[in-house]
Amino acid sequence: MAVAEEITEAGAADAPRRGNVWRRRLLTHLAIFLAIVTLWETGVRAGWLDELFFPRPTDILVSFWRIYISQGNVWYHLYISLGLVLAGFVGGSLLGVGLGAIVGFNPLMRRFLQPYVIVLEATPRIAVAPLLIAILGFGAQSKISIIVLVCFFAPFINTLSGVVNVSPEKLELFRSLGVSKLQTLRKLVLPDAVPVIMAGERLAMTAALTGVLVAEFIQRDVGIGSLILTYTRNLNMASAFACIFTLTIIGFAIFKGMEIADKRIAFWNHEEGRERLSARRRRAFEAKGRA
Amino acid sequence: MTNTAKDKADAAEVVVSGKGVGKTFAGGSVVALEGANFDIERGKFISLVGPSGCGKSTLLRLVAGLIDRSSGELKVHGTSVKGPRQDISMMFQKATLLEWRTAIENVLLPTEVHRKPTRDDRTRALELLGMVGLKDFAFSYPAQLSGGMQQRVALARLLQTGADILLLDEPFGALDEFTREHLNVELMRIQADVGATTLFVTHNISEAIFLADEVFVMTSRPGRIAKVVDVNLPRPRTLKMQVEAEFNHLVEEVREALGAF
Ligand SMILES: Nc1ncnc2c1ncn2[C@@H]1O[C@H](COP(=O)(O)OP(=O)(O)OP(=O)(O)O)[C@@H](O)[C@H]1O
Ligand SMILES: [Mg+2]
Numbered sequence: 097m098a099v100a101e102e103i104t105e106a107g108a109a110d111a112p113r114r115g116n117v118w119r120r121r122l123l124t125h126l127a128i129f130l131a132i133v134t135l136w137e138t139g140v141r142a143g144w145l146d147e148l149f150f151p152r153p154t155d156i157l158v159s160f161w162r163i164y165i166s167q168g169n170v171w172y173h174l175y176i177s178l179g180l181v182l183a184g185f186v187g188g189s190l191l192g193v194g195l196g197a198i199v200g201f202n203p204l205m206r207r208f209l210q211p212y213v214i215v216l217e218a219t220p221r222i223a224v225a226p227l228l229i230a231i232l233g234f235g236a237q238s239k240i241s242i243i244v245l246v247c248f249f250a251p252f253i254n255t256l257s258g259v260v261n262v263s264p265e266k267l268e269l270f271r272s273l274g275v276s277k278l279q280t281l282r283k284l285v286l287p288d289a290v291p292v293i294m295a296g297e298r299l300a301m302t303a304a305l306t307g308v309l310v311a312e313f314i315q316r317d318v319g320i321g322s323l324i325l326t327y328t329r330n331l332n333m334a335s336a337f338a339c340i341f342t343l344t345i346i347g348f349a350i351f352k353g354m355e356i357a358d359k360r361i362a363f364w365n366h367e368e369g370r371e372r373l374s375a376r377r378r379r380a381f382e383a384k385g386r387a
Numbered sequence: 388m389t390n391t392a393k394d395k396a397d398a399a400e401v402v403v404s405g406k407g408v409g410k411t412f413a414g415g416s417v418v419a420l421e422g423a424n425f426d427i428e429r430g431k432f433i434s435l436v437g438p439s440g441c442g443k444s445t446l447l448r449l450v451a452g453l454i455d456r457s458s459g460e461l462k463v464h465g466t467s468v469k470g471p472r473q474d475i476s477m478m479f480q481k482a483t484l485l486e487w488r489t490a491i492e493n494v495l496l497p498t499e500v501h502r503k504p505t506r507d508d509r510t511r512a513l514e515l516l517g518m519v520g521l522k523d524f525a526f527s528y529p530a531q532l533s534g535g536m537q538q539r540v541a542l543a544r545l546l547q548t549g550a551d552i553l554l555l556d557e558p559f560g561a562l563d564e565f566t567r568e569h570l571n572v573e574l575m576r577i578q579a580d581v582g583a584t585t586l587f588v589t590h591n592i593s594e595a596i597f598l599a600d601e602v603f604v605m606t607s608r609p610g611r612i613a614k615v616v617d618v619n620l621p622r623p624r625t626l627k628m629q630v631e632a633e634f635n636h637l638v639e640e641v642r643e644a645l646g647a648f
Binding site for chain 2: 271287371375378381
């Protein structure tokens, strides 16, 4: 935190110093990373770690090369899994946000659905997965529904609370302006809930990644989850680790992506976002004035 | 000058009138307002002053049509108030700006919810922002503005509605003394400019007198209009008038009516 503040407070005149801070931090990170990898490698070579379960980092690197380049088999599985993640995430989000908005905006519905929401919240959603497979059979549709199920809840509950917690003052303002219910939903309630909804979407995205793995562990045919399972069963741990680290990178990319999406969509909650949009609005206006 | 001549001609026109207006809450157990009788003439600036809980906000919300009265008759422009209407506009203690809209987009909101804003609407909105001293902040988001500036945007939005009756419920109550005095002076100037009939709620006796043509002095339990004090100070008013004998005399009169001596 202290370092971050130091950086944001540094002015243009401090640019060289800021560059130094960055370089020092990068070097530190690199040093720690290399130390861990070296410790791991020597640990295996010296026999402190069982090579059966902890392959050497160099072997993992070789596996990376194999599954991505020489054999290149991971691409197809990644394509399948990420396709499911996307489909499930979009489906679960739309369902969650839509139902959350409807239930949140409708007090009567809220009263009667409240108990079920609580029950649903208390039940681990993943427990229903085998049931879904029994109903829908093996294949993409049951996998997608598992992901939809695990994705649904965070956007739903966040949209619901976002919609319910609109400030009464703003609602009164809209009422005094004689705005219709639908317009109030569109122009006040939903935009007001956007930051909370985005927080829900971030949780949903993480859940989607976990969901696809569980779905593929249960029905082992294609996908990165199935691949990990196959490699582990064949005691090809180096390749299993290569897959796991792939997921680490994807998870990180998704996390960053959602952060960027949040800054763009809920821009008014972020200083840079406000300044960027404010400047753009002004430019657009001035351009119109000249035309 | 034609303005004052016109003012005199319409002086007798009553735009808001209440006959025995009452409001109870909680199934009748809380009497928020009882037997309010008043006539408000076109273009007048009315201050409502009284202790907390005496029904000032309730009276305003009744006139705005945000709540239904429990008894009596309340007319605006000769028709009975049945709900929110376009010739009345209200401003609250909090600025209640939409954070995802720039200042000008916030000012345009009242127009936008009824029809697509035209070029004229945008020009008018910019004009109003200029009027409240925010010409250079038209494209700023609320989070980029100070509390006082946000309240000015809300004031511009209030005027954008084009309503000829303005209701202000402690609009500058959350601001510091300097900003508040400054905005009060601006409000008076703008109100005289657009000629809107204005009801202004405040806790502050001097502020109430300084702004108003008439002060409705309200007392609590049950909430009622105890007295109407006419303020015959000349306009335009200056902050200096507040130390003159005539002003202090009026303060005394209001305090007396409040039973606050
Ligand atoms: N929605 C409501 N439900 C129940 N009681 C209410 C409601 N609104 C107001 N009251 C009651 O009516 C009375 C008058 O309230 P009101 O808000 O009009 O007072 P006020 O003069 O505006 O006070 P303040 O100066 O503190 O804003 C109070 O006793 C209050 O408790
Ligand atoms: Mg009040």
